[in-house]
Amino acid sequence: MTPTFAHxxxxxxxxxxxxxxxxxxxxxxxxxxxGYPDPTLxxxxxxAQVFDDVIRAPxxxxxxxAPSDGLPLLREQVAELMTADGTPCTAADVxxxxxxxxxxxxxxxxxxxxxxxxxxxxxTFLGGRIAxxxxxxxxxxxxxxxxxxxxxxxxxxxxxxxxxKMIYTIPEFQNPxxxxxxxxxxxxxxxLANAHNVIVLEDTPYRQIRFSGETLPTLxxxxxxxxxxxxxxxxxxxVPGLRVGWAVASPALLGKMALLKLANDTQTSTLxxxxxxxxLDRHDLAAHVAILRAAYARKKAVMLDAMRRHFPQDVTVTDxxxxxxxxxxxREGFDATAFMRDVAxxxxxxxxxxxxxxxxxxxxxxxxxFNYSAQPEAxxxxxxxxxxxxxxxxx
Amino acid sequence: MTPTFAHxxxxxxxxxxxxxxxxxxxxxxxxxxxGYPDPTLxxxxxxAQVFDDVIRAPxxxxxxxAPSDGLPLLREQVAELMTADGTPCTAADVxxxxxxxxxxxxxxxxxxxxxxxxxxxxxTFLGGRIAxxxxxxxxxxxxxxxxxxxxxxxxxxxxxxxxxKMIYTIPEFQNPxxxxxxxxxxxxxxxLANAHNVIVLEDTPYRQIRFSGETLPTLxxxxxxxxxxxxxxxxxxxVPGLRVGWAVASPALLGKMALLKLANDTQTSTLxxxxxxxxLDRHDLAAHVAILRAAYARKKAVMLDAMRRHFPQDVTVTDxxxxxxxxxxxREGFDATAFMRDVAxxxxxxxxxxxxxxxxxxxxxxxxxFNYSAQPEAxxxxxxxxxxxxxxxxx
Numbered sequence: 001m002t003p004t005f006a007h008x009x010x011x012x013x014x015x016x017x018x019x020x021x022x023x024x025x026x027x028x029x030x031x032x033x034x035g036y037p038d039p040t041l042x043x044x045x046x047x048a049q050v051f052d053d054v055i056r057a058p059x060x061x062x063x064x065x066a067p068s069d070g071l072p073l074l075r076e077q078v079a080e081l082m083t084a085d086g087t088p089c090t091a092a093d094v095x096x097x098x099x100x101x102x103x104x105x106x107x108x109x110x111x112x113x114x115x116x117x118x119x120x121x122x123x124t125f126l127g128g129r130i131a132x133x134x135x136x137x138x139x140x141x142x143x144x145x146x147x148x149x150x151x152x153x154x155x156x157x158x159x160x161x162x163x164x165k166m167i168y169t170i171p172e173f174q175n176p177x178x179x180x181x182x183x184x185x186x187x188x189x190x191x192l193a194n195a196h197n198v199i200v201l202e203d204t205p206y207r208q209i210r211f212s213g214e215t216l217p218t219l220x221x222x223x224x225x226x227x228x229x230x231x232x233x234x235x236x237x238x239v240p241g242l243r244v245g246w247a248v249a250s251p252a253l254l255g256k257m258a259l260l261k262l263a264n265d266t267q268t269s270t271l272x273x274x275x276x277x278x279x280l281d282r283h284d285l286a287a288h289v290a291i292l293r294a295a296y297a298r299k300k301a302v303m304l305d306a307m308r309r310h311f312p313q314d315v316t317v318t319d320x321x322x323x324x325x326x327x328x329x330x331r332e333g334f335d336a337t338a339f340m341r342d343v344a345x346x347x348x349x350x351x352x353x354x355x356x357x358x359x360x361x362x363x364x365x366x367x368x369x370f371n372y373s374a375q376p377e378a379x380x381x382x383x384x385x386x387x388x389x390x391x392x393x394x395x
Numbered sequence: 396m397t398p399t400f401a402h403x404x405x406x407x408x409x410x411x412x413x414x415x416x417x418x419x420x421x422x423x424x425x426x427x428x429x430g431y432p433d434p435t436l437x438x439x440x441x442x443a444q445v446f447d448d449v450i451r452a453p454x455x456x457x458x459x460x461a462p463s464d465g466l467p468l469l470r471e472q473v474a475e476l477m478t479a480d481g482t483p484c485t486a487a488d489v490x491x492x493x494x495x496x497x498x499x500x501x502x503x504x505x506x507x508x509x510x511x512x513x514x515x516x517x518x519t520f521l522g523g524r525i526a527x528x529x530x531x532x533x534x535x536x537x538x539x540x541x542x543x544x545x546x547x548x549x550x551x552x553x554x555x556x557x558x559x560k561m562i563y564t565i566p567e568f569q570n571p572x573x574x575x576x577x578x579x580x581x582x583x584x585x586x587l588a589n590a591h592n593v594i595v596l597e598d599t600p601y602r603q604i605r606f607s608g609e610t611l612p613t614l615x616x617x618x619x620x621x622x623x624x625x626x627x628x629x630x631x632x633x634v635p636g637l638r639v640g641w642a643v644a645s646p647a648l649l650g651k652m653a654l655l656k657l658a659n660d661t662q663t664s665t666l667x668x669x670x671x672x673x674x675l676d677r678h679d680l681a682a683h684v685a686i687l688r689a690a691y692a693r694k695k696a697v698m699l700d701a702m703r704r705h706f707p708q709d710v711t712v713t714d715x716x717x718x719x720x721x722x723x724x725x726r727e728g729f730d731a732t733a734f735m736r737d738v739a740x741x742x743x744x745x746x747x748x749x750x751x752x753x754x755x756x757x758x759x760x761x762x763x764x765f766n767y768s769a770q771p772e773a774x775x776x777x778x779x780x781x782x783x784x785x786x787x788x789x790x
Contacts, residue, residue: 001592001620001621001622001645002647003506003594003622003647003648003651004506004560004592005505005651006504006505006506006507006511006530007508008504008508009504009505009651012651012654012655014650014654034460036459036460037459039454039455039456039458039459040455042455042458042459044450044451044455044458045451047450047458048446048447048450048451051443051446051450051666052443052447055439055443055446056439056440056443059434060434060435060437060439060634061434062636063434063437063439063442063635063637064431064432064434064437064634064635064636065431065636066636097660098659098660098664099660099661101659101660102659105658105659105660109401109403109404109529110398110400110401111398111399111401112401113401113402116401130654130657130658131658131659133658134655134658135401165399197396199398226396227396227398239458239459240458240459240460240665241458241459241461241664241665241666241669242458242664242666243660243661243662243663243664250396252397252398253398255409256398256400256404256407259407259408259409259525260407262525263500263525263528263529264493264496264497264500264526264659265492265494265497265500265638265660266494266522267638268638269636269637269638269664269667270635270636270638271634271636271637271666271667272664272666272667
């Protein structure tokens with residue numbers, strides 16, 4: 001049979017970039033493609049111990065079903081982390097999710113009817129679009145500069161576009177550009193959202209991984225009208241394999257999101273919630289994050305230094321204050337997708353993510369995202385040198 | 396602000412039964428409400444060991460991101476389990492899910508436009524309706540008898556109802572009735588689905604927990620046209636806290652479902668997939684399931700025996716060949732919801748699930764679901780005796 005899918009599935013199609021990146025899984029390729037944290041920094045010993053303890057605890061509770069909102073103690077611990085980070089909240093304001101990705105899907109399902117508009121940064125996180133697409137939105141991408149999403153353009157778009165339901169932003173060390181939204185723009189974004197009665201979806205997977213500059217207030221902490229849905233995650237500060245993230249939002253929004261959570265997968269893994277909770281109880285997460293920050297700051301410096309030495313002079317890259325990515329802009333006319341397929345992978349044995357897939361509406365061909373967290377420093381130097389040589393050969 | 400939700404959220408509302416069941420969480424209440432497996436039968440030692448080994452394995456792969464389709468080895472092992480169970484398939488036919496619940500949500504999102512029809516058993520699994528509701532289906536519930544969904548009524552409904560997209564069934568030890576779909580009806584269901592070009596969603600969380608009678612072929616194994624989506628789960632045969640389930644379906648369906656998986660939560664927990672895989676590699680799952688089967692068969696016998704001795708003569712209950720539930724029908728005019736709120740909880744200190752919430756369209760008041768897997772045998776006897784006495788007092 002040939003299935004007749006629901007209309008929304010017209011938007012659920014494979015991404016061409018996926019196939020290209022699959023080629024990068026070859027271990028002989030130096031991949032700057034994925035957004036993987038460095039596995040040598042995973043707190044394996046601590047995690048092994050907390051898993052052992054929660055599994056062997058009398059009563060077997062960590063193996064049983066749990067409330068769909070999440071383990072009460074973990075919700076409390078997340079509220080404490082958020083409060084310490086300047087966003088006061090309580091356990092009742094926290095919903096545990098299967099990674100923050102699930103919050104992207106749920107937010108769109110909650111707010112977006114087919115044809116409603118989601119404002120995004122341009123470029124924006126590909127996984128966001130993948131999560132939003134089944135809700136059949138129209139995208140209104142807003143260009144960025146070194147201070148993040150441009151508020152003059154946002155204002156114009158909000159004033160002239162009907163049916164804007166949600167503004168999606170990664171305020172810190174944005175994926176893919178590495179750029180951080182300035183404090184002035186955070187305040188302005190909230191003003192504009194209030195004026196136009198729009199939900200703000202704040203995605204903060206990299207927020208804790210800051211190398212330099214001052215920590216800025218979350219959009220949620222600037223929100224006086226309960227219109228910001230804040231998403232957080234343990235994927236980058238502990239390990240991605242746990243799939244534990246969270247949402248903080250007003251009761252009206254969080255209650256509906258909790259119903260979607262129950263509908264979608266009943267609950268996040270009790271084992272993973274219990275182990276995360278015990279880890280937070282026993283260990284100093286901030287001390288672990290300090291190790292990550294120092295390591296990723298070094299790796300970023302190694303990558304940017306190698307790019308300066310090896311790349312052609314006309315390639316510019318962002319210098320992020322944190323996170324996992326830098327964003328390269330090549331000369332006009334350069335096609336980063338074709339170059340990856342024809343040169344970078346087969347000749348230089350290097351992978352990155354061509355920038356085209358990060359643009360929701362009008363792809364630009366001459367950009368690319370580079371991840372510096374996953375590879376050892378020597379491989380970063382080696383890969384960037386090989387890619388630089390290839391770029392110069394084919395200039 | 397008062398959020399303006401998407402239209403689909405009109406269907407995403409709290410279930411009254413949830414509040415009633417929350418009262419049953421009081422430890423002084425003997426609860427037959429949830430569908431919890433017996434935690435004393437969890438293989439804690441074996442799970443502690445496999446988690447320890449996958450977390451400490453060099454390279455940290457079990458803590459890292461993994462393919463959104465699931466770990467290749469686990470997909471292969473599930474295919475082997477399915478093949479041994481009479482449903483031949485390969486790893487490519489298997490998608491790992493966050494519990495089979497996620498397959499219910501994804502199936503509806505794939506197939507159902509607002510107003511499309513989902514055929515269900517009547518009564519049916521409440522979690523199914525909760526998963527389907529955001530896709531805004533209309534329900535066509537089909538009455539059941541001791542052989543499961545009635546095929547004469549199904550035929551009539553398919554012949555007279557436009558826009559039927561999917562038939563949802565739990566063929567073994569159905570939730571909530573405990574009834575099993577007979578072999579003749581399985582064949583007939585597939586014939587009817589073929590004739591009317593409808594998808595069949597086969598949900599099998601209890602399939603392995605059979606006490607008596609012969610194992611029947613899965614609907615998927617009778618499917619010659621690639622129209623059955625088969626869902627399976629480790630929640631009842633290992634532990635629910637893992638949240639590891641799977642779908643087996645034709646490439647056209649599985650491919651689309653895999654895209655929804657990527658959109659929704661990126662992937663199921665790598666740790667839990669790796670631990671499940673190592674458990675399957677090291678341990679004899681069938682031997683563990685044999686222990687569960689024997690224990691739950693005893694518990695069912697204890698509950699049914701206690702019901703025969705303590706309940707009024709006019710209460711009938713099903714005698715399931717497996718699974719976790721029996722279904723009670725009280726005298727006409729009895730209101731199981733009111734009785735639970737007014738008598739069972741406050742006087743008898745016993746909880747069950749009133750049957751009304753399992754009927755998608757026309758609730759019947761005089762039914763209830765009883766779970767026999769969660770409570771120790773002595774508590775089953777004690778709870779049923781207390782409930783029986785209360786029923787007789789208020790007859």
